[in-house]
Amino acid sequence: MRVRPRRDAIIQRLRLEQPRKVKSYRHNVAVHWGDTDPARIVFYPNYFEWFDQSCRLLFDSVGLDWDSLGKKYGVTGVPIVEAKAKFLAPSRFRDEIVVESHISKWNDKTFEVSHVVMNRGIRAVEGYEIRVWAHRHPEDPNRLKAMPIPPEIRAAFE
Amino acid sequence: MRVRPRRDAIIQRLRLEQPRKVKSYRHNVAVHWGDTDPARIVFYPNYFEWFDQSCRLLFDSVGLDWDSLGKKYGVTGVPIVEAKAKFLAPSRFRDEIVVESHISKWNDKTFEVSHVVMNRGIRAVEGYEIRVWAHRHPEDPNRLKAMPIPPEIRAAFE
Amino acid sequence: MRVRPRRDAIIQRLRLEQPRKVKSYRHNVAVHWGDTDPARIVFYPNYFEWFDQSCRLLFDSVGLDWDSLGKKYGVTGVPIVEAKAKFLAPSRFRDEIVVESHISKWNDKTFEVSHVVMNRGIRAVEGYEIRVWAHRHPEDPNRLKAMPIPPEIRAAFE
Amino acid sequence: MRVRPRRDAIIQRLRLEQPRKVKSYRHNVAVHWGDTDPARIVFYPNYFEWFDQSCRLLFDSVGLDWDSLGKKYGVTGVPIVEAKAKFLAPSRFRDEIVVESHISKWNDKTFEVSHVVMNRGIRAVEGYEIRVWAHRHPEDPNRLKAMPIPPEIRAAFE
Numbered sequence: 001m002r003v004r005p006r007r008d009a010i011i012q013r014l015r016l017e018q019p020r021k022v023k024s025y026r027h028n029v030a031v032h033w034g035d036t037d038p039a040r041i042v043f044y045p046n047y048f049e050w051f052d053q054s055c056r057l058l059f060d061s062v063g064l065d066w067d068s069l070g071k072k073y074g075v076t077g078v079p080i081v082e083a084k085a086k087f088l089a090p091s092r093f094r095d096e097i098v099v100e101s102h103i104s105k106w107n108d109k110t111f112e113v114s115h116v117v118m119n120r121g122i123r124a125v126e127g128y129e130i131r132v133w134a135h136r137h138p139e140d141p142n143r144l145k146a147m148p149i150p151p152e153i154r155a156a157f158e
Numbered sequence: 159m160r161v162r163p164r165r166d167a168i169i170q171r172l173r174l175e176q177p178r179k180v181k182s183y184r185h186n187v188a189v190h191w192g193d194t195d196p197a198r199i200v201f202y203p204n205y206f207e208w209f210d211q212s213c214r215l216l217f218d219s220v221g222l223d224w225d226s227l228g229k230k231y232g233v234t235g236v237p238i239v240e241a242k243a244k245f246l247a248p249s250r251f252r253d254e255i256v257v258e259s260h261i262s263k264w265n266d267k268t269f270e271v272s273h274v275v276m277n278r279g280i281r282a283v284e285g286y287e288i289r290v291w292a293h294r295h296p297e298d299p300n301r302l303k304a305m306p307i308p309p310e311i312r313a314a315f316e
Numbered sequence: 317m318r319v320r321p322r323r324d325a326i327i328q329r330l331r332l333e334q335p336r337k338v339k340s341y342r343h344n345v346a347v348h349w350g351d352t353d354p355a356r357i358v359f360y361p362n363y364f365e366w367f368d369q370s371c372r373l374l375f376d377s378v379g380l381d382w383d384s385l386g387k388k389y390g391v392t393g394v395p396i397v398e399a400k401a402k403f404l405a406p407s408r409f410r411d412e413i414v415v416e417s418h419i420s421k422w423n424d425k426t427f428e429v430s431h432v433v434m435n436r437g438i439r440a441v442e443g444y445e446i447r448v449w450a451h452r453h454p455e456d457p458n459r460l461k462a463m464p465i466p467p468e469i470r471a472a473f474e
Numbered sequence: 475m476r477v478r479p480r481r482d483a484i485i486q487r488l489r490l491e492q493p494r495k496v497k498s499y500r501h502n503v504a505v506h507w508g509d510t511d512p513a514r515i516v517f518y519p520n521y522f523e524w525f526d527q528s529c530r531l532l533f534d535s536v537g538l539d540w541d542s543l544g545k546k547y548g549v550t551g552v553p554i555v556e557a558k559a560k561f562l563a564p565s566r567f568r569d570e571i572v573v574e575s576h577i578s579k580w581n582d583k584t585f586e587v588s589h590v591v592m593n594r595g596i597r598a599v600e601g602y603e604i605r606v607w608a609h610r611h612p613e614d615p616n617r618l619k620a621m622p623i624p625p626e627i628r629a630a631f632e
Contacts, residue, residue, distance in 0.1 A: 032369045033511060034519065038567065040512045044238045045210065048203035053348045065410075080202045084242035093512065094381075190527045191353060192361065196409065198354045211506045223568075251354065252539075360554045361522035368519065396518045400558035 023157045024102035025058040031095040041090035047125050048083055051115045054101040055129055058113065062156045069153075076144060078131045081110060085127030091119050106154050109133055109146040181315045182260035183216035189253040199248035205283050206241055209273045212259040213287055216271065220314045227311075234302060236289045239268060243285030249277050264312050267291055267304040339473045340418035341374035347411045357406035363441050364399055367431045370417040371445055374429065378472045385469075392460060394447045397426060401443030407435050422470050425449055425462040497631045498576035499532040505569040515564035521599050522557055525589045528575040529603055532587065536630045543627075550618060552605045555584060559601030565593050580628050583607055583620040 029050050037043040059066060059078075069075050091097050097119045104114035110132045117125035133153075137143035187208050195201040217224060217236075227233050249255050255277045262272035268290045275283035291311075295301035345366050353359040375382060375394075385391050407413050413435045420430035426448045433441035449469075453459040503524050511517040533540060533552075543549050565571055571593045578588035584606045591599035607627075608618040 032365075033372055034365050034368055034517045036512055037507060038510055038512060038514045039235050039237070043207075043210075043508045044241060045203045045206035045508065048206055049201075049348075049350050052201075052203065052350055056349055077197055079197070079248075080245050082242070082244045083202060084240070086240045087238050090237075190523075191530055192359045192523050192526055194354055195349060196352055196354060196356045201350045203350065207506075207508050210508055214507055355551050355553070359523075359526075360557060361519045361526065364519035364522055365517075368517075393513050395513070395564075396561050398558070398560045399518060400556070402556045403554050406553075 022102050023058075023062055024100055025054060025061045027054040027057050027099040027101065029053075029097050029099060031091050031093055031097060033093050036093050041092055044085070044087060047085055047087075047117065047127070050099050050117070051083065051085070051101075051113075051127060051129055052080075054099040054115055055113045055131070058101045058103070064153065064156055073150065074135050075133055075147070076136050077134075079134055079144065080129055081132050082130040083127065085115075085125055087125055089119065089122055089124045091117070091124050095119050097124065103154075103157050104128065106149065108148055111149065111154075180260050181216075181220055182258055183212060183219045185212040185215050185257040185259065187211075187255050187257060189249050189251055189255060191251050194251050199250055202243070202245060205243055205245075205275065205285070208257050208275070209241065209243070209259075209271075209285060209287055210238075212257040212273055213271045213289070216259045216261070222311065222314055231308065232293050233291055233305070234294050235292075237292055237302065238287055239290050240288040241285065243273075243283055245283055247277065247280055247282045249275070249282050253277050255282065261315050262286065264307065266306055269307065269312075337474075338418050339374075339378055340416055341370060341377045343370040343373050343415040343417065345369075345413050345415060347407050347409055347413060349409050352409050357408055360401070360403060363401055363403075363433065363443070366415050366433070367399065367401070367417075367429075367443060367445055368396075370415040370431055371429045371447070374417045374419070380469065380472055389466065390451050391449055391463070392452050393450075395450055395460065396445055397448050398446040399443065401431075401441055403441055405435065405438055405440045407433070407440050411435050413440065419473050420444065422465065424464055427465065427470075496576050497532075497536055498574055499528060499535045501528040501531050501573040501575065503527075503571050503573060505565050505567055505571060507567050510567050515566055518559070518561060521559055521561075521591065521601070524573050524591070525557065525559070525575075525587075525601060525603055526554075528573040528589055529587045529605070532575045532577070538627065538630055547624065548609050549607055549621070550610050551608075553608055553618065554603055555606050556604040557601065559589075559599055561599055563593065563596055563598045565591070565598050569593050571598060577631050578602065580623065582622055585623065585628075 027050070031042055035042050035046045056066065059069075066075075066077055070077070097117050100116045100118065101113055103111050105112040110130055113129045113131065115125075115127050115129070116123060132144070132146050133149045134144040135147050137145040185208070189200055193200050193204045214224065217227075224233075224235055228235070255275050258274045258276065259271055261269050263270040268288055271287045271289065273283075273285050273287070274281060290302070290304050291307045292302040293305050295303040343366070347358060351358050351362045372382065375385075382391075382393055386393070413433050416432045416434065417429055419427050421428040426446055429445045429447065431441075431443050431445070432439060448460070448462050449465045450460040451463050453461040501524070505516055509516050509520045530540065533543075540549075540551055544551070571591050574590045574592065575587055577585050579586035584604055587603045587605065589599075589601050589603070590597060606618070606620050607623045609621050611617040611619040
């Protein structure tokens with residue numbers, strides 16, 4: 001017998017289908033000659049540099065620049081733990097691309113920032129960064145210790 | 159009736175389970191001051207630049223530099239379609255790191271290159287690139303068309 | 317006997333003292349985290365990257381993008397022959413700097429582009445690039461041959 | 475009455491005319507794909523990045539790494555004040571170039587590092603950096619104050 005889905009499962013699915021609006025940032029990037037390689041397309045590590053820029057600009061845009069976070073919460077930046085990109089279409093010299101970024105997932109001590117690069121209306125690159133909320137380790141200043149993300153940080157993006 | 163697997167299928171499966179030794183490349187990289195950021199660690203997009211270098215050096219090391227591939231097979235480089243990295247430990251100015259690279263998976267038209275960055279004996283970064291064997295599209299020179307990878311290319315890494 | 321300067325010489329000198337207004341370009345650059353080094357200031361090679369961007373944007377701004385120049389005049393880009401910068405004050409993450417560029421000198425086959433980087437009203441960097449108007453060498457396609465700059469190119473900046 | 479120059483002044487002048495052999499550093503650089511641009515030659519700001527690397531390696535090679543200098547002498551790095559390069563011949567992907575660097579001039583508070591890039595036996599680029607021996611300014615920690623270079627620093631390169 002196939003059971004009916006429970007009511008909270010339905011609600012959960014609706015949430016996924018109609019996600020709460022979260023704040024996003026649109027970061028305009030002009031592709032310069034020096035960003036491109038002999039194949040005349042953007043050399044791919046540059047996209048990760050633009051992801052990094054966009055992540056910081058996204059935090060700045062909600063009033064949470066990382067220097068202030070360090071002073072207020074003791075975090076030492078918000079270090080990268082994972083980054084990935086899929087390259088769907090090339091970008092070229094003089095293209096005006098847009099990196100659209102939002103926080104797509106909150107975990108206890110880490111979060112995921114999703115980035116989509118649009119170029120002339122087409123999806124050129126999509127990817128994400130996972131970053132960790134980290135303090136300097138109390139026993140070893142050369143190491144970091146992941147810490148729970150304060151709820152007001154998450155709330156600032158909603 | 160469930161047939162018994164044929165003998166060559168068994169061998170194939172054993173091969174997958176006990177992978178043949180494939181050729182790898184060890185790429186030494188000196189971390190320079192300009193590779194590091196105000197957190198005094200490598201700015202992460204640089205790792206992808208070193209992945210790209212290592213992938214080309216791996217091909218060079220088996221006698222398959224991409225310029226020659228273009229002339230012989232008509233491929234237009236071996237463009238990136240996906241790249242990912244996990245950052246396990248930071249690297250700093252003056253660290254002498256090693257990027258160890260090998261082709262970890264062959265598909266019909268794409269392949270995956272795995273990269274591990276070792277720093278003083280510890281695993282600092284691990285990641286991969288997926289690249290596509292591509293010709294210029296016969297109907298549109300601005301587009302690429304994925305093509306089956308010739309078996310001798312794969313054989314060159316074994 | 318000391319002769320009086322001729323009238324056209326006087327006019328020439330006045331011209332030098334009161335130079336004709338030439339077109340310039342103001343290129344806004346946001347300093348990103350990844351542009352700075354562990355000293356928390358811009359890593360200096362980046363300024364030359366911004367000079368290169370500004371030089372191309374200056375040409376674009378008068379309708380002379382270098383791709384079109386190649387098609388119309390047969391030049392193969394406008395290669396760099398010399399670049400210099402004086403670093404007067406540091407720039408930091410989040411600074412919004414402006415690179416102001418104009419062509420400061422025309423020679424027969426080369427020209428000089430002057431760049432000044434302003435940061436919050438102070439002169440942070442000043443420098444120049446010298447570039448050459450070059451065709452592919454008729455006897456060796458791997459070499460370039462400097463050619464006289466057409467007068468309409470110079471006129472476009474006045 | 476015009477005095478005759480003292481003997482040690484004569485020797486000093488002879489020394490300047492027949493310069494003592496100074497220590498130099500040869501920095502091998504592999505030109506990677508990502509260092510080149512759509513013109514298929516090295517994008518010129520990279521040469522300044524290699525100059526910066528070579529300058530640090532030159533100091534390291536005589537046992538004067540800049541981190542230790544900071545601890546011993548209170549200098550905050552050795553910041554750049556001027557950089558210049560002449561581009562004599564292009565370098566391309568896979569070229570193995572050598573940056574040869576030595577300190578070409580000592581002033582009271584600054585010094586000049588000369589760099590020559592050799593590529594397959596030809597002089598590809600020549601240039602210099604001028605750097606300043608600087609402490610944090612006693613009245614304003616955001617500014618630097620140039621200081622006399624200790625004689626043992628200069629002696630270490632002879």
